[in-house]
Amino acid sequence: MSFFDRFKTQSYAPSGHGGSYGHSGFPPGTHPDVIRSFQMVDRDRSGFIDENELQQALSSTYQRFCLRTIRLLMFLFKNPHDPLRIGFKEFAALWSCLGQWRAIFERYDKDRSGKIDLFELRDALYGIGYAIPAxxxxxxxxxxxxxxGGRVELNFDCFVECGMIVKGLTEKFKEKDPKFTGSATLSYDTFMTMVLPFLVTYD
Amino acid sequence: MSFFDRFKTQSYAPSGHGGSYGHSGFPPGTHPDVIRSFQMVDRDRSGFIDENELQQALSSTYQRFCLRTIRLLMFLFKNPHDPLRIGFKEFAALWSCLGQWRAIFERYDKDRSGKIDLFELRDALYGIGYAIPAxxxxxxxxxxxxxxGGRVELNFDCFVECGMIVKGLTEKFKEKDPKFTGSATLSYDTFMTMVLPFLVTYD
Known part of the structure; x- marks a missing residue:
C-alpha cells in the first residue's frame, strides 16, 4: 500500500463499532489511527496536545517534523481563541491535510528521491491550490x-513548512479580498495584525 | 559613564589621525571602537561578517544577543543585493542604531531592572518613532x-527583536504608502513579496 493509499480512506468509520469513538471528541468518521495517535501522546487526557506531543503523534505515520514546522502547523490549525495547543478536531483536520499534501508531494517527486525541486514545488503548490508567482x-x-550553488531541493518537512507559510498568508490575504480581485486595501494596523502573528509564533 | 553616554559620541572621529581609518571602508567619522569591533571578528579580512561573527562583534560593547535577534538585525541592515552578511557601512549603521535604542531602553527602564513592561515598550517604541496600537x-x-500569568517583561535583547520586527514591517508598509495616508492597496504578489522575506530569514 503506497503512502497515498493510506490516506485515501481518512473518512473511514469502522462499521459495527463506529459508536465506540462517539465520546472521543473527534469528528464522526475519524479514522481510528488518527484517534490512536492523539490518545497515545495525550497522556493526561486533557484533550489537548502541545508542540512536543504533536511532533511525537505525527512521527509514527508521517515523520519527525522539525519543531519549526510543528509550530507552524499548530499555529495554522489551532482554534484561534486557544493558546498554542491542538484539540481533537484540529488534530483530525491537520492529519487529513498532511495526508493530502503527502500524496501531492509524492505525485511530484517523480524519481522517488524524497525531494522536490523549485519547479516541482511550484506544481505541487498549484496542486494544493496556490498559484505562486516565480x-x-x-x-x-x-x-x-x-x-x-547547487540546485535547491526540498524534503517533505520543508515542503510542508513552505506550503503552510503560503497557505497561512494567502488565507489572511483572502479575508481582506473576499471578492478575489487580486488586491486588497489594508490599513497599517490591519497589515501589522495580519502579519505579526506569523513572526511571533514562528521561530 | 552611563551606557547612554557611551553612544552619544558615535560620530566622533579621532583628531589628528582621522585619516588612518580612511581606507577601512567605514564611513568617515566612524568611532574607532566600531571599526575595532568589526576587524576583531573579520579574521579573513573579507570585509564581511556572518551571523556568528556579528554576534561576537556586538558582545563586547552591547551583549550577546540571541541568534534570532542577530539574524533579524542582519536581514534589516544588510545590503538588499547581498546574501545574509554585513559589510563595513551596514555594521556602522547597525551599531549606531543599537546605541540609540539602548539609550531609549534605559530611559524607559526607570527602575534599572534591565527589563521593560508592556506600557514601557509602547513608550519606548514611540520614542524610536513607532506609534503601535495596543x-x-x-x-x-x-x-x-x-x-x-505573570506580567510580561522584556530585556534589551527582546526589545531589539520586537523593535526590529516593527521597524522592518513598518518600513515595508511605508514604501507602499508614500503619502502616509495610513492605508495601502496591495496586490497578492506584492503582499507576499513584502512579508515572505521576514518569515524566510527569521527563524
Whole structure:
C-alpha cells in the first residue's frame, strides 16, 4: 500500500463499532489511527496536545517534523481563541491535510528521491491550490539554499513548512479580498495584525 | 559613564589621525571602537561578517544577543543585493542604531531592572518613532509570555527583536504608502513579496 493509499480512506468509520469513538471528541468518521495517535501522546487526557506531543503523534505515520514546522502547523490549525495547543478536531483536520499534501508531494517527486525541486514545488503548490508567482517562489526557497550553488531541493518537512507559510498568508490575504480581485486595501494596523502573528509564533 | 553616554559620541572621529581609518571602508567619522569591533571578528579580512561573527562583534560593547535577534538585525541592515552578511557601512549603521535604542531602553527602564513592561515598550517604541496600537502590541509581546500569568517583561535583547520586527514591517508598509495616508492597496504578489522575506530569514 503506497503512502497515498493510506490516506485515501481518512473518512473511514469502522462499521459495527463506529459508536465506540462517539465520546472521543473527534469528528464522526475519524479514522481510528488518527484517534490512536492523539490518545497515545495525550497522556493526561486533557484533550489537548502541545508542540512536543504533536511532533511525537505525527512521527509514527508521517515523520519527525522539525519543531519549526510543528509550530507552524499548530499555529495554522489551532482554534484561534486557544493558546498554542491542538484539540481533537484540529488534530483530525491537520492529519487529513498532511495526508493530502503527502500524496501531492509524492505525485511530484517523480524519481522517488524524497525531494522536490523549485519547479516541482511550484506544481505541487498549484496542486494544493496556490498559484505562486516565480518571484515569490524564489524568496520562499532561498530559505533552503545552503549557498553551495547547487540546485535547491526540498524534503517533505520543508515542503510542508513552505506550503503552510503560503497557505497561512494567502488565507489572511483572502479575508481582506473576499471578492478575489487580486488586491486588497489594508490599513497599517490591519497589515501589522495580519502579519505579526506569523513572526511571533514562528521561530 | 552611563551606557547612554557611551553612544552619544558615535560620530566622533579621532583628531589628528582621522585619516588612518580612511581606507577601512567605514564611513568617515566612524568611532574607532566600531571599526575595532568589526576587524576583531573579520579574521579573513573579507570585509564581511556572518551571523556568528556579528554576534561576537556586538558582545563586547552591547551583549550577546540571541541568534534570532542577530539574524533579524542582519536581514534589516544588510545590503538588499547581498546574501545574509554585513559589510563595513551596514555594521556602522547597525551599531549606531543599537546605541540609540539602548539609550531609549534605559530611559524607559526607570527602575534599572534591565527589563521593560508592556506600557514601557509602547513608550519606548514611540520614542524610536513607532506609534503601535495596543492590539498590535499585545500580539507582539505574546511571544514572550511564558503562560505563567505573570506580567510580561522584556530585556534589551527582546526589545531589539520586537523593535526590529516593527521597524522592518513598518518600513515595508511605508514604501507602499508614500503619502502616509495610513492605508495601502496591495496586490497578492506584492503582499507576499513584502512579508515572505521576514518569515524566510527569521527563524
Amino acid at each position: 518571484s515569490v517562489l524564489q524568496i520562499l526557497i532561498s530559505k533552503y539554499d545552503n549557498g553551495s | 492590539s498590535v502590541l499585545q500580539i507582539l509581546i505574546s511571544k514572550y509570555d511564558n503562560g505563567s
